[in-house]
Amino acid sequence: MAVLAAGLAGTMAQAEDAAFRFVWEGANGYEMRGAMSFDAALLGQEQVRARDLTCFEMQGRRDGAPVGRWALGMLDEETTWRLTFLPQSTSFAVFGPGHLMPQAWNMDGAGTDCGEGGFGFNIGNAAQDLCIDGRLVLASQVPPDRPFPAVRDDDVDFSADACMGPMLMSRLDLPR
Secondary structure (H helix, E strand, C coil), X not given: CHHHHHHHCCEECCCCEEEXXXXXXXXXXXXEEEEEEEEHHHHHCCCEEHHHEEEEXXXXXXXXXXXXXXXXXXXXXXXXXXXXXXXXXXXXXXXECCECCXXXXXXXXXXXXXXXXXXXXXXXCCCEEEEECCEEEEEEEECCCCCEEEEECCCCEECHHHECCCCCHHHCCCCC
């Protein structure tokens, strides 16, 4: 029973991981908060990408009321998933030379693929904005080149679905 309870509780980033919290403030009362972690050895790299993350989650609000949530455990082969973090400046890449669409978190550039009941975030050439319930939320938009900082916090308590677990080898179709 204790093992089951531990599996359902929040998850701390692993000891060798670096964790960060972030808050994005959109227009018209929209806000997105989240956290992520990755191997601390990557802190010296120029960029950390989506594939490097061990944990990730985000929650959206409008005027304080929840509007959606997405976590790394929800990732599947149809999810739009692009993340570019700049560890040297502890910020996410925003639109500019070399970063035409640096962030696509369960949301494509059209803002329509977060799915029914879904939630997503995007930074592209037009704006930084949200997708809620499969629709682009124009009212959330802010300029595409606005800085998006993060804060190091190695004490983040991640939700159970925010972290990627070990691969289940039995589900792989391996050649014989």
